[in-house]
Amino acid sequence: MSLKDEEVLHVARLSAIEVSEEEIPRLKKDLNEVLEYMNSLSSVSTRGVRPTSHVHGAVNAFRDDLVRESLTLEQTESNAPDFNSNGFRVPKVL
Amino acid sequence: MSKLVSLSLVEMREGLLRGDFSALELCDAHIERIEATNAALNSFITISSESARAAAAAADKRIAEEKDRSPMLCGIPYSAKDMLVSEGIETTCGSKMLSGFISPYNCTVLERLEENGAVLLGKNNMDEFAMGSSSERSSYGAVRNPWDLDRVPGGSSGGSAVAVSSGQSPFSLGTDTGGSIRQPAAFTGAVGLKPTYGRVSRYGAVAYASSFDQIGPLGRSVEDVASVLQAIAGKDELDATSMDVPVDSYLESIERMADEGLAGLKIGVPREYFSFSVDEEIDANLKGQIAALENLGAELVDISLPHTEHALASYYVLVLAEASSNLARYDGVRFGHRAESVSSLEEMYCRTRAEGFGTEVKRRIMMGSYVLSAGYFDAYYVKAQQVRTLVISDFKAAFANDCDVILAPVSPTPAFGIGEKTASSLEMYLTDIFTVPVNLAGLPAISIPSGLTKSGLPIGVQLIGSAFQEGQILGVAKALEQSNTFANNEKTQQAF
Helix, strand or coil: CCCCHHHHHHHHHHCCCCCCHHHHHHHHHHHHHHHHHHHHHHHCCCCCCCCCCCCCCCCCCCCCCCCCCCCCHHHHHCCCCCEECCEECCCCCC | CCHHHHCCHHHHHHHHHHCCCCHHHHHHHHHHHHHHHHHHHCCEEEECHHHHHHHHHHHHHHHHHHHHHCCCCCCCEEEEECCECECCEECCCCCHHHCCCECCCCCHHHHHHHHCCCEEEEEECCCHHHCCCCCCCCCCCCCCECCECCECCCCCCHHHHHHHHCCCCCEEEEECCCCCCHHHHHHHCCEEEECCCCCECCCCECCCCCCCCCEEEEECCHHHHHHHHHHHECCCCCCCCCCCCCCCCHHHHHHHHHHHCCCCCEEEEEHHHHHCCCCHHHHHHHHHHHHHHHHCCCEEEEECCCCHHHHHHHHHHHHHHHHHHHHHHCCCCCCCCCCCCCCCHHHHHHHHHHHHCCHHHHHHHHHHHHHHCCCCHHHHHHHHHHHHHHHHHHHHHHHHHCCCEEEEECCCCCCCECCCCCCCHHHHHHHHCCCHHHHHHCCCEEEEEEEECCCCCEEEEEEECCCCCHHHHHHHHHHHHHHCCCCCCHHHHHHC
């Protein structure tokens, strides 16, 4: 099994990364090489083995639901590419 | 070159308390060293001289008032991988995506070091978003190995390792997702400790693969690294995955083991690790380390970690999956780079990410999206988590039945040439074969210098412990360090 051009574009779309026509051959080669290596996992017998969810078997960590200080508006805005009247401005959605 | 840049942390501490030099002088000597060498090494992305000098002056005041009641690290300079967010100082994570990003808060480890009075000199270069094993894949240029400027320093914490081994910084904080502290330490003749998953808070470490990432110290001796771990270890309520397990006194563990010796200690050598192709000199060095440990009184035992062969594939599936999810936050909305002249929201996302991320980061995100996508999730992701369970069981069985500590190589080769492995992603991934099993199992491991190749490149050896047994591997590392006649940074310090 190996990825074709349209699958590379599909994965790029899932990843929200714009990919140019020229980039496809190299990406396809790299992805296929790594996926082929990953396919070696299929030879491992894992019947009845539980998938790991936490390395030390820890479960949920809870804390009290208390109101605490959070970032100020000024701090929130400080790294924003486009901030206007208390909101992050983006291209029109609707 | 000032003598101040080659002292151990204990020597710095004693000198500060005696008044032989001030924290400000210590800070200035290191800034001078960084300024003299950074053009060649490219190990710092940001040098924060001004805030460092202010912190050093404050430390001098505190030492004058509190004397030996001041914290051990008070007035001691250090640097941090540019993946750890720092209030008021730029954090780029080695990426154009975060160029100019200034965090409004400190990560927990920097906060703890600040409370201790340590002095942050600046931020170390790294592979972009920690995705690499050579520190070549940074938007800010490749880091150079001080032992041979045409070779890589390892990665992704390459800038941290170089800072420490070239006398730019007494210690540095790095992160280790699949070997990113241990392998650069080995390539540069430094000591690097990857703590147990959950031993050190990850709050404020830019996320790569959250179930693997762990912050740890790089330094020039086992004792120095132990002192730093002491300051940063422990539960943090801001990181739900930090564990509430008592923190040992690491310096005491080292001393105790130095007094009692290694008699009665069982050190396992995994037979599967010999099935990989390893450089002859690394192999000979490992055999020498086995003999050295036997001379120290330890019993060396042959052990089996049967799923080692599949650890690397499992690791890459899981890490890339987690990365694809973690890096979704770079969308050009709240912080970081944003593409200009776009006509729709989707175009803004896609072009922002195409422009802001480097090639390897894009590849890893795309592979991660693929293994998580409909139809492939069970075959890759779930399967890899099952193999992870098997790798964890291998280690558990070895520690329960056969040994206290495991000995292994760090890397199959010494530092390779710049550009040698960048043509193929897979070839670069294969260099991580001896370091990733530890991250799959969340265990602590340390890399210490164990010799030099004939051509004069450092070799490292790795000691792996059971969960939360950092004290034990530090103790064995100290004993081995004393028996290795490796003069840490003499050569690199003379080279400049």
